[in-house]
Amino acid sequence: MASSRTNEDWKRLITSKIDRLQSPNSESHNSGSIESDFTAIVSPNDPKLPLAIDHTLLKPDATNEQVDELCREARKWGFKSCCVNGSQVNRVVENLRGTSVIACAVVGFPLGAGTSKSKAFEASQAIEDGAQEVDMVINVGALKSKDYNLVYEDIKAVTEVAHISSSSKILVKVILETISLTNGEIMAASYIAAEAGADYVKTSTGFLGGGATEEHVGLMRRSVAYKDGDEGGERRVKVKASGGVRTFESCVKMFKAGAERIGTSSGIAIMESRRSDATY
Numbered sequence: 216m217a218s219s220r221t222n223e224d225w226k227r228l229i230t231s232k233i234d235r236l237q238s239p240n241s242e243s244h245n246s247g248s249i250e251s252d253f254t255a256i257v258s259p260n261d262p263k264l265p266l267a268i269d270h271t272l273l274k275p276d277a278t279n280e281q282v283d284e285l286c287r288e289a290r291k292w293g294f295k296s297c298c299v300n301g302s303q304v305n306r307v308v309e310n311l312r313g314t315s316v317i318a319c320a321v322v323g324f325p326l327g328a329g330t331s332k333s334k335a336f337e338a339s340q341a342i343e344d345g346a347q348e349v350d351m352v353i354n355v356g357a358l359k360s361k362d363y364n365l366v367y368e369d370i371k372a373v374t375e376v377a378h379i380s381s382s383s384k385i386l387v388k389v390i391l392e393t394i395s396l397t398n399g400e401i402m403a404a405s406y407i408a409a410e411a412g413a414d415y416v417k418t419s420t421g422f423l424g425g426g427a428t429e430e431h432v433g434l435m436r437r438s439v440a441y442k443d444g445d446e447g448g449e450r451r452v453k454v455k456a457s458g459g460v461r462t463f464e465s466c467v468k469m470f471k472a473g474a475e476r477i478g479t480s481s482g483i484a485i486m487e488s489r490r491s492d493a494t495y
């Protein structure tokens with residue numbers, strides 16, 4: 216269903232949202248408790264750690280053998296998912312059959328500049344192939360043009376496919392590409408994603424350098440906090456930190472800032488820090 220909001224409506228809503236978030240005395244400023252299943256993790260030996268990690272291989276020249284290895288590693292360590300490009304979803308699903316590790320597919324990746332219809336189709340194909348989570352890139356150019364309705368419809372095209380058309384609910388993570396955005400744009404994009412039914416807002420593709428920062432994760436967390444409690448007290452929109460998260464210490468920082476999922480191509484290095492049994 217098309218949004219009944221115009222770009223002017225969105226501008227008003229976003230301005231009021233940002234004003235509330237920036238006001239030190241407002242309820243919104245203090246909302247968005249960062250307590251989660253993962254904030255208490257102080258050791259890489261904590262069994263919850265791998266459940267927060269999307270084990271990721273998104274480079275364009277990834278071979279079948281590398282995808283198989285990714286799945287072997289995910290099974291060994293018990294990661295939450297293997298995150299891959301669409302053409303590899305079938306292979307990942309076959310590799311992970313009978314395990315608790317799920318397949319996650321990226322959509323509109325890494326630029327996010329294609330059409331909403333193509334993103335929706337890509338998502339539906341990935342879901343048909345067995346993906347249980349979909350990570351889509353927003354239309355960054357539309358956001359910067361303040362074409363908020365396009366940004367919303369673009370996300371909605373994917374959340375509708377994932378939440379309505381499939382028999383089991385597929386989670387949608389919305390990649391903002393924070394390195395390209397101002398703080399105001401991060402708040403606006405987080406708010407629009409939450410309104411469009413996102414399950415997570417995610418920082419980065421990892422393709423533009425930079426990546427997740429504690430500041431951006433915290434800002435995203437606060438921007439979507441207004442949705443908390445909508446569904447039986449469950450936190451409604453979560454934050455995934457991705458791009459440049461290479462160490463256990465970095466994971467801990469992201470959890471403390473409000474992330475409840477980490478996307479990383481360094482999952483093995485992170486898990487192998489178990490040897491030291493360090494606490495932070």
Ligand SMILES: O=C[C@H](O)COP(=O)(O)O
Pocket residue numbers: 271273298419420421422426457458459460478479480481
């Ligand atoms: O979605 C996850 C990112 O692409 C991973 O980025 P990374 O290679 O910097 O860990």
